[in-house]
Amino acid sequence: MSTLLTQLRELSTVVADTGDLDAIRRFAPRDATTNPSLILKAAQSGQYDALVDETVAAVQGHEGTLDEAVDEASDRLVVAMGCLILRHVPGRVSTEVNARLSFDKQASITKARKLVSLYQASGVSRERILIKLAATWEGICAARILEREGIQCNLTLIFSFAQARACAEAGVFLISPFVGRILDWYRRANPEIDYVPAQEPGVLQVQEIHRYFRRHNYSTVVMGASFRNSGEILALAGCDRLTISPALLEVLSTTEGVLAHTMFESLERAKPPEPLSENEFRWQHNEDAMATEKLAEGIRGFEADQRKLEALLREKLERGGS
Template identity: 70%
Template sequence: MPSLLEQLRQYSTLVADTGDLDAIRRFVPQDATTNPSLILKAVQSGQYEAQLRDVLTTVRYSGGNLDQAIDEACDRLIVVMGTQILGSIPGRVSTEVNARLSFDRDASIDKARYLVRLYEEAGISRDRVLIKLAATWEGIRAAQALEREGIQCNLTLIFSFVQARACAEAGVYLISPFVGRILDWYKKNNPSKSYQADEEPGVLSVANIYQYFRRHQYSTVVMGASFRNVGEILALAGCDRLTISPALLEELANTEGTVESQLKDCGEYLSVPEVLSESQFRWQLNEDAMATEKLAEGIRGFEGDQLQLEAMLAERLEGCVK
């Protein structure tokens, strides 16, 4: 009998949620996603040491503006890593804009353009790259502008329906609604309650977003993310894409069973509603305590890992001038 992983490929496009090249080569996903946490982990593993040395040589810090050198080194490093990943997949890699720009539309646009330019200088066309932005109001507006320039985006840290809807209305190429982090919040706030996979709040959230997009015929791709267990993944079989960690890909590959599509286009279509205003977006997000807390926590978490990466690069850069 085919493994759960092989059967799942029939219903959803599989994406590796990692910067681990060995895992990517083993599981042969269509695409790969990265974020500051995964980049930090990959660098700490030593897997990209040669590329890191090349980046530090390119930056050529000689005792001038250290912050500027660190920023350039970070940008070049994530693009070099993305380029390495693209050598092992047929599809696209998601590269994230610095989380500290999550509330700055213009700075996010500038950073995205720069990252795409670095990819193009490395011989990678923009149609193989997705720019990841946090789904704040400013991030969504940045993505809207970038999409018009032919720079397609992956809006991440989506915990609420209103974030997903605003992304679709902005013409964003792809969204990453989270599953496991939503469950984490509900478990913390309801410690005595247990959930079956197909009844988890995060699973239901993604399913609701998927059906809403299909009924209103939005072209935005829905990619379930942040999984805690195989049950969550199987409960979303049929979702456009699923981005999965190496550990869960391994479990799926080593498990037999039957996979059935759980998400399908029902064939019932509705007219597109009036576009959300900024005040409506902010109010509806504010009314969702879970989404408000998890969005802020996610941005802080990515920023924390970004700072660790920058500290590591600062140490290496300063060592070059001693």
């Protein structure tokens, strides 16, 4: 009998949710995803010390203010980490636009273009990059424009059906619904309920989104993310992609059993409805208390870790390097 991870690879594309190179080498995922929290953790681990020092040295003497130098170093560092990760995965790496730009369409577009240009200057084609943007209305509108330019996007912090639908209507390449964070909210709201993985609200939402996309022939890839336990992953076997932490990859790689395809869909196809307007999107998203709260919380959390990473770089720049 084979492991659950081996069987999962036959049903879904496995993506590593980490910047840990040792884990990436060990579990051999197709793709890897990063975010400000994971980049900060990787930078603090010591694994990337040489890369951090090289990045700081490269922007020493940068024309402009210290804040501008820190911003430049941050962009170069996340791209350098992405380039290193790409040496160990055959597919793509997701690199995130600063969360503080989540409500600024044009600034998000400008930052995304810069990140892609830095990758290309390092010899990495845009076909191996996914630009991550928070799925605010502004982020989705930015992604629509970037996709038309051939810059494919991963819309993250998906908590509501309205977000998912708007992303598909915008022609976004991939979305990341946050299964575990949805569970966190419902556990706090309903502490008396013991949620079984297959019936968790986040799992059910991913299944609903997947069915809706397939029924209406949207090409947007659904990638379950933010898992709290292996049961959630098993309940989504057959989802297009699943991005999984090293700890849960370890569980799946050391557990044997029989894994079944769970992402059943209707063979019926239907014409897509008219795209959501901005007002419709904002109202429908606002009607979901969980989604409203978790999106705001997620943006704040990523921005807090982005600031910690920038503080680390600022300290090195101020003292002249390593």
